Amino acid sequence: MSLRFQDKVAVVTGAAQGIGRGVALRLAAEGAALMLVDRSELVYELRDELAHRSPQTSVQVLTADMEQAQDCQRTMQTAKAHFGRIDVLVNNVGGTIWAKPFEHYQVSEIEAEVRRSLFPTLWCCHAVLPYMLEQGQGAIVNVSSIATRSINRVPYGAAKGGVNALTACLAFETAQRGVRVNAIATGGTEAPPRRIPRNAAEQTEQEKIWYQQIIDQTVQSSLMKRYGTIDEQVGAILFLASDEAAYITGTTLPVGGGDLG
Numbered sequence: 001m002s003l004r005f006q007d008k009v010a011v012v013t014g015a016a017q018g019i020g021r022g023v024a025l026r027l028a029a030e031g032a033a034l035m036l037v038d039r040s041e042l043v044y045e046l047r048d049e050l051a052h053r054s055p056q057t058s059v060q061v062l063t064a065d066m067e068q069a070q071d072c073q074r075t076m077q078t079a080k081a082h083f084g085r086i087d088v089l090v091n092n093v094g095g096t097i098w099a100k101p102f103e104h105y106q107v108s109e110i111e112a113e114v115r116r117s118l119f120p121t122l123w124c125c126h127a128v129l130p131y132m133l134e135q136g137q138g139a140i141v142n143v144s145s146i147a148t149r150s151i152n153r154v155p156y157g158a159a160k161g162g163v164n165a166l167t168a169c170l171a172f173e174t175a176q177r178g179v180r181v182n183a184i185a186t187g188g189t190e191a192p193p194r195r196i197p198r199n200a201a202e203q204t205e206q207e208k209i210w211y212q213q214i215i216d217q218t219v220q221s222s223l224m225k226r227y228g229t230i231d232e233q234v235g236a237i238l239f240l241a242s243d244e245a246a247y248i249t250g251t252t253l254p255v256g257g258g259d260l261g
Helices: 018-029 042-053 069-083 107-117 119-135 154-177 205-221 230-241
Strands: 009-013 033-038 059-063 088-091 138-145 179-186 252-255
Touching: 009 018, 009 069, 009 119, 018 033, 018 042, 018 088, 018 230, 033 042, 033 069, 042 059, 059 069, 069 119, 088 119, 088 230, 107 119, 107 154, 119 138, 119 154, 119 179, 138 154, 138 230, 154 179, 154 252, 179 230, 230 252
Parallel strands: 009 033, 009 088, 033 059, 088 138, 138 179, 179 252
Antiparallel strands: none
């Protein structure tokens, strides 16, 4: 395993499960010091796992709600106070809450989808920027989605379209000041069942049909005709976060088996 992140400090949001957990494990293996953030207490289990896997890694853990601007500010302040700098930010919070044709969404559900999948990235970028600009260096990787062109999740797709626009616009502003901003657009990704689901309500039979339509469309749109793995998403995220991507900014990289989103 290379040590691309030796002597670097990385903040990972949504770190407790799925892609965020995979990013944290790989960053630790590649030498980073970590601030791991999630609103679930499960993030403390990840800290303990890292203590066993990578005992040399410096890890701080924080529970916070990234949908709230003040929690994002507290997260970055805590990381800066403890480590003295922030080199990498991986904005991983987000995810579809409901899956259904747009006319079936309630107004409150539309607002919830946008709060969940746009605002955490927006607030965290805003909160980390002063520290990265002060040090004249930093890499932000936003986790977006190819669902900006898909079915049965219009509000989620709109939120991730906002993430893509944020990525490009912020890169324009910061490229000459040492801060790179990129995103990956994740395709369908095989992952263990979420221990804390995004939507605790049991799906109706109709909702199961609508969700299956998403799966079918995602596989069909992929040239490889399959879902990806967490490791395949993590590899792209770490590349964009690393110095290997030093001449890349303002880019949203689709990681969807050929589906460009």
